Amino acid sequence: MAANRRWVRILHLEDNLQDAELILRQLQAAGFDCDVVRAADGAEYETALAGGNFDLVLCDFSVPGYDALLALKRARELRPDLPFVVISGELSEEQAVECLRAGATDYLLKHRLQRLVPAVQRALEEAVERKRRHLAEIARRESEDRFRSVVAAMAEGVIVQDRRGRIIARNAAASRILGLTGKAPGNRRAADQRQRTIREDGSTVCREKHPAIITLRTGRAQSQVVLGMETDGGELRWLSINTEPLKHAGDETPYAVVTTLVDITDRKRAEAKLREHASNLRELTRRLVEVEEEERRNINRELHDRVGQDLAAVKLNIELVRATLAEVVRAQVGPRLDDAQKLLQATIDNTRNIMAELRPPGLDDYGLAVALKAHADTVAQRLGIPVRVSGEDPAPRLPPAVETALYRIAQEALNNIAKYARAKNVEIALATHASDVTLTVADDGTGFDLGNVPADSYGLRIMRERAEAVGARLEVASTPGRGTHIAVNLESPP
Numbered sequence: 001m002a003a004n005r006r007w008v009r010i011l012h013l014e015d016n017l018q019d020a021e022l023i024l025r026q027l028q029a030a031g032f033d034c035d036v037v038r039a040a041d042g043a044e045y046e047t048a049l050a051g052g053n054f055d056l057v058l059c060d061f062s063v064p065g066y067d068a069l070l071a072l073k074r075a076r077e078l079r080p081d082l083p084f085v086v087i088s089g090e091l092s093e094e095q096a097v098e099c100l101r102a103g104a105t106d107y108l109l110k111h112r113l114q115r116l117v118p119a120v121q122r123a124l125e126e127a128v129e130r131k132r133r134h135l136a137e138i139a140r141r142e143s144e145d146r147f148r149s150v151v152a153a154m155a156e157g158v159i160v161q162d163r164r165g166r167i168i169a170r171n172a173a174a175s176r177i178l179g180l181t182g183k184a185p186g187n188r189r190a191a192d193q194r195q196r197t198i199r200e201d202g203s204t205v206c207r208e209k210h211p212a213i214i215t216l217r218t219g220r221a222q223s224q225v226v227l228g229m230e231t232d233g234g235e236l237r238w239l240s241i242n243t244e245p246l247k248h249a250g251d252e253t254p255y256a257v258v259t260t261l262v263d264i265t266d267r268k269r270a271e272a273k274l275r276e277h278a279s280n281l282r283e284l285t286r287r288l289v290e291v292e293e294e295e296r297r298n299i300n301r302e303l304h305d306r307v308g309q310d311l312a313a314v315k316l317n318i319e320l321v322r323a324t325l326a327e328v329v330r331a332q333v334g335p336r337l338d339d340a341q342k343l344l345q346a347t348i349d350n351t352r353n354i355m356a357e358l359r360p361p362g363l364d365d366y367g368l369a370v371a372l373k374a375h376a377d378t379v380a381q382r383l384g385i386p387v388r389v390s391g392e393d394p395a396p397r398l399p400p401a402v403e404t405a406l407y408r409i410a411q412e413a414l415n416n417i418a419k420y421a422r423a424k425n426v427e428i429a430l431a432t433h434a435s436d437v438t439l440t441v442a443d444d445g446t447g448f449d450l451g452n453v454p455a456d457s458y459g460l461r462i463m464r465e466r467a468e469a470v471g472a473r474l475e476v477a478s479t480p481g482r483g484t485h486i487a488v489n490l491e492s493p494p
Contacts, residue, residue: 007033008124011052013045013059013071014038014087019110023058023087030117042066046074054082056123061088061095061107072102081130083123087116157261160246161212163254177239177263179231196230215243215257226264238268286401286469293359293404300359303351311348318344360407367393368403369430372410376428379414385423387414391430394437398490405470406430406439406488409463413441413486416459421445421484436491444483450476463488 008027014020020038027034037052039045041063049057057075061068068086075082086099086107096107105123108115157174161167197205207213211222222243228236240262245254322330322337355361356378363371373389380387397403410428417423423445431438453460460476467474467488478484 005031005033007035008055008120009035009053010037010056010058011045011048011054012036012038013042013057013063013066013068015040015060015063019060023113023116026113026116027120032120042070045071049074049078054079055127056120057082057084058120059084059086061086061091061099068099068104069102072099072104076103081127081134083127085119085123157259157263159212159259159261161216161257161259163216163256165207165213165216168256174261177237177261178229179233179235179237198228198236200226200228211241211243212257212259215245216254219245219247219252219254221245236265237263238265240264282468285465289405289466289469290401293401296358300355303355303358307351308348308355311344311351315341315344315348360411363403363407364400367397368406369393371403371407372428372430375407375411375414376426379418379426383418385425387426387428389428389430391432393430394432398437402470402472402490405466405472406490409466409474409486409488410439410441412459412463412466417441417443417445417484420448423483436489438490439488440486442483442485447478447480447483449480450478 010027012020012023014023017038020036024034024036037048037054039048042065045066057071059068059071068088072084072086075084083105084103086096086104087110088095088107089110091107091109099107105126106119108119154171155173157177158171159167159174160169197210199205205227208217211225211227214220215222222241225241226238227241228238230236242260244258246256246258247254318337318341322334325333356375360371360375362374369389369392376387376389398406414426417426421443423443425444427440427442429438429440429442431440463486464474470490472488472490475487475489476484477487
């Protein structure tokens with residue numbers, strides 16, 4: 001039983017000792033261990049109230065020179081949360097209401113003390129609850145203060161908007177990023193109509209498509225949405241935006257949304273510079289290829305018009321010399337002339353091969369498919385393996401620069417096959433579709449590991465640069481022991 005008893009310290013304003021003892025006995029009988037300080041008048045009451053730490057005040061409505069309303073006022077001044085129960089021999093309804101309005105916890109009559117224990121219990125429980133709520137409120141405020149401090153110190157912008165999209169809170173970073181410094185949060189909305197908001201492709205974003213508004217409407221968070229927003233000063237800021245809905249327990253509709261903003265303007269500018277640099281490199285590569293091919297044409301023309309004709313003339317002169325020599329002299333110098341003719345023919349053949357490497361025969365006059373077939377026949381003869389070519393040129397033909405790039409890529413692929421692949425079969429295909437042209441070179445050779453290509457291997461790099469220079473995309477697939485497949489795709493050929 002002792003373990004279930006409750007200790008309570010009571011300040012009792014009561015001038016009648018017998019009434020005070022009766023009340024004490026009832027509380028003790030109900031399980032309370034009471035430490036009671038009785039005050040017989042107002043002076044004793046105020047002294048005890050100022051100096052003691054009490055759990056409960058029991059107060060007679062009227063004592064000589066003092067009353068419960070004045071006692072209640074003093075208690076509220078010193079201890080606002082102290083439970084206060086009025087006990088009186090006589091108490092009108094108006095007086096009871098006045099006490100409750102003034103802050104009394106309860107009231108009861110002395111001739112109906114059966115309500116005493118429940119009234120005291122309820123008063124103490126309410127006091128505990130008030131204290132718990134008070135401590136919780138203090139903790140909440142401290143937590144909010146810490147949260148505000150953290151948010152205020154964040155480099156990322158943080159914005160809180162109500163269900164109508166109005167900005168109700170923001171940190172300094174958000175104000176700086178959005179250019180809202182000096183404007184009251186409640187006067188602005190996310191996706192303010194005065195602020196132009198755009199996507200990365202330059203299209204305008206209406207208010208209903210803003211991430212925060214989408215989250216308020218759907219209840220779903222938005223992640224890493226990139227938007228450009230024009231500040232009041234006319235500067236375009238690029239932002240990476242994340243949103244998170246705030247919901248009450250059991251409610252699917254957000255009552256607010258928290259938006260975090262990261263200013264990525266510098267990153268976007270750097271990306272734009274990199275794209276410009278890459279574009280300049282592609283243009284430079286394209287121009288270098290054009291210059292290279294023009295030089296190849298010039299050298300090819302010089303070999304054909306000068307060296308080729310001179311070699312042909314030398315061959316004819318040797319034949320004429322042989323025919324005009326006397327039989328005796330011919331017998332003596334004939335072997336020398338034969339060697340000279342063989343050497344001359346080998347030189348002519350080598351010159352033709354060099355000319356073919358410089359500028360593929362038939363490419364300008366007959367197109368890519370014919371040039372590929374001619375080169376494939378040469379490679380097949382040299383390697384002793386079948387090199388099959390399928391497909392025809394698109395109609396109309398591709399621009400000369402594109403035909404040249406595709407031919408050179410196939411040429412480089414065949415060179416790599418000859419050097420490394422040890423293939424038994426090679427397939428070259430030129431396919432034309434409604435919106436693209438694709439050139440593929442596939443072999444059944446040794447293949448290689450794409451993730452372990454030597455840094456000094458320039459073959460794939462050259463092919464990729466040639467493809468990019470004409471707006472094509474190069475894709476390489478290879479597995480050790482299972483061959484290599486190279487595809488060049490040109491979308492919407494010019």
